[in-house]
Amino acid sequence: MTPTRRLPAPVALGGAVAIGIMTAVQARINGVLGLRVENGVVAGLISFAVGLAALIVVILCIPGARRGVGRLRVGVRDRTIPFWMLLGGACGALTVSTQGITAGVLGVSLFTVGVVAGQTLHGLVLDRIGFGPAGVVAVTPGRVVGGLLALAAVGISLSGDVLATAPLWMLLLPFAAGVGIAWQAATNGRLAQRAQSPVAATLMSFIAGTIALLVAAGISVALRGMPAPPPAEPWLYLGGFLGSAYILLGAFIVAHTGVLLMGLGSVLGQLTTSVVIDLVWPAAAGPALWQLVAMVVVAVASVVAALPRRRRR
Numbered sequence: 149m150t151p152t153r154r155l156p157a158p159v160a161l162g163g164a165v166a167i168g169i170m171t172a173v174q175a176r177i178n179g180v181l182g183l184r185v186e187n188g189v190v191a192g193l194i195s196f197a198v199g200l201a202a203l204i205v206v207i208l209c210i211p212g213a214r215r216g217v218g219r220l221r222v223g224v225r226d227r228t229i230p231f232w233m234l235l236g237g238a239c240g241a242l243t244v245s246t247q248g249i250t251a252g253v254l255g256v257s258l259f260t261v262g263v264v265a266g267q268t269l270h271g272l273v274l275d276r277i278g279f280g281p282a283g284v285v286a287v288t289p290g291r292v293v294g295g296l297l298a299l300a301a302v303g304i305s306l307s308g309d310v311l312a313t314a315p316l317w318m319l320l321l322p323f324a325a326g327v328g329i330a331w332q333a334a335t336n337g338r339l340a341q342r343a344q345s346p347v348a349a350t351l352m353s354f355i356a357g358t359i360a361l362l363v364a365a366g367i368s369v370a371l372r373g374m375p376a377p378p379p380a381e382p383w384l385y386l387g388g389f390l391g392s393a394y395i396l397l398g399a400f401i402v403a404h405t406g407v408l409l410m411g412l413g414s415v416l417g418q419l420t421t422s423v424v425i426d427l428v429w430p431a432a433a434g435p436a437l438w439q440l441v442a443m444v445v446v447a448v449a450s451v452v453a454a455l456p457r458r459r460r461r
Contacts, residue, residue, distance in 0.1 A: 160404040161413045163397055168417020170394040175247045175259055175418075176425050177387040182248030184384065187375040189368040191248035192241060193361040194378065198388025200354040203396075207347060216345020220352060229342050236335035236349075237356030239328030240395065244357075244387070245364065246325040250318045259322050260418045266326020267411035268298040275406045279334050291409075294452040298412060301419075301445040330411055336395065337402035346399040353395055 155163075174195070182191035207213040223229035250259055272295050332353065340349035369375065402410050 155401075155404040160401055161409070163401040164405055164410045164413025165417035167394040167398050167401070167410070168414035168419075169421045170390045170417075171414060172260065172418045172421035172425060174244075174387040174390040174394075175422070176429070177384060177390070178244055178247035179250070179259075181379070181384045181387065184379045185375040185377075187365075187368055187372065188248030188250075189245045189361065189365050190375045192244035193358070193365045194385065195244045195248075195387040195391060196241065196354060196358045196361050198385050199390075199392040199395075200351075200358050200388070202389050203347075203351055203354055203392045206392075207351060210347070213345065213347040216343055216348035217351060219345060220339075220343040220348040223343060229339065233335060233339040233342065234352050235356055236332040236339065237353035237358070238360045239325075239332035239335075240353055240391070241357040241360040241364065242328045243325045243332075244391065245361065246321045247387075250321055260415065260422045262320065262322025262324075263326035263329065263418065264298055264301060264415050266323040266328070267330045267415060268295050268326075270327045270330035271295075271406075271411040274330055274334050279338075290452050294409075294412060297445055297448055297452065298415065301441075304441050304445060326411075329414075332395075333398045333402045333410060336399040340399040341403065346396055349399045350392060350396040353399075354392065 154160075178188075178191055178195050181194065182188035185191050185194070207217060220229065224234070247259070272291070275291075336346075336349045336353055339352060340346040343349060398410065398414075405413065
């Protein structure tokens with residue numbers, strides 16, 4: 149099933165860039181929150197809980213959103229919506245936990261490096277097998293070159309003394325988060341089509357993610373002890389609001405872009421914003437010239453991948 153009216157490519161790509169901007173800001177907020185509570189998983193749980201609460205308020209105020217949730221409930225009850233479509237939020241839980249664990253140390257630029265690699269590789273695979281709501285997207289030279297340029301940007305970002313200032317496992321976690329982001333976007337897009345409501349798909353994503361984070365946080369507290377008290381600054385809790393906004397936007401945009409192009413557009417927004425954030429507010433492994441070069445390469449990759457493509461069912 150494909151959307152009856154496709155958004156113009158510049159509009160759809162702009163939405164993907166906006167997702168990246170919100171993701172970068174959320175990464176820094178959740179990274180600082182993770183340092184303050186001394187537990188990245190607990191910070192992710194706090195972020196998801198805030199986002200879930202905000203989304204419930206929005207749904208209660210919008211009749212169309214409530215009808216979408218009703219269709220979701222009926223689909224789950226009648227098993228016309230398969231169980232795997234309800235699990236996109238588990239990957240969101242991985243993303244916010246990774247932000248809380250690594251972004252406060254690596255800085256948002258280096259965090260984005262790992263996410264770029266995971267999103268790009270998995271986005272190509274998911275589009276090729278037709279997992280996303282846009283259906284099977286043919287392998288075209290533009291998409292291949294765009295993916296290769298994005299991976300080249302990863303290599304550029306790893307130049308210099310990056311691996312000397314940050315342990316390898318801290319870069320592998322964002323890579324896993326990038327894989328999860330691509331899968332979450334495709335899954336939520338499919339669920340939004342089935343329930344005819346991006347809001348309902350976003351709600352399900354937050355419910356699944358909150359449940360996963362409750363379990364993970366319980367295990368983390370049992371192994372590491374109680375976290376530090378929650379900080380008093382209100383801005384440290386804005387990550388949840390941003391998360392609900394970009395997951396909702398992603399569930400709508402992915403049907404118009406495909407998984408790879410949405411990933412590349414969001415990466416462009418992430419890199420641009422993350423470099424600005426790290427320049428203004430540097431973390432322990434602050435930005436370097438390599439991140440600026442990588443930003444330009446990914447910008448080119450997004451344009452190349454956005455070239456007209458042939459689709460088939």
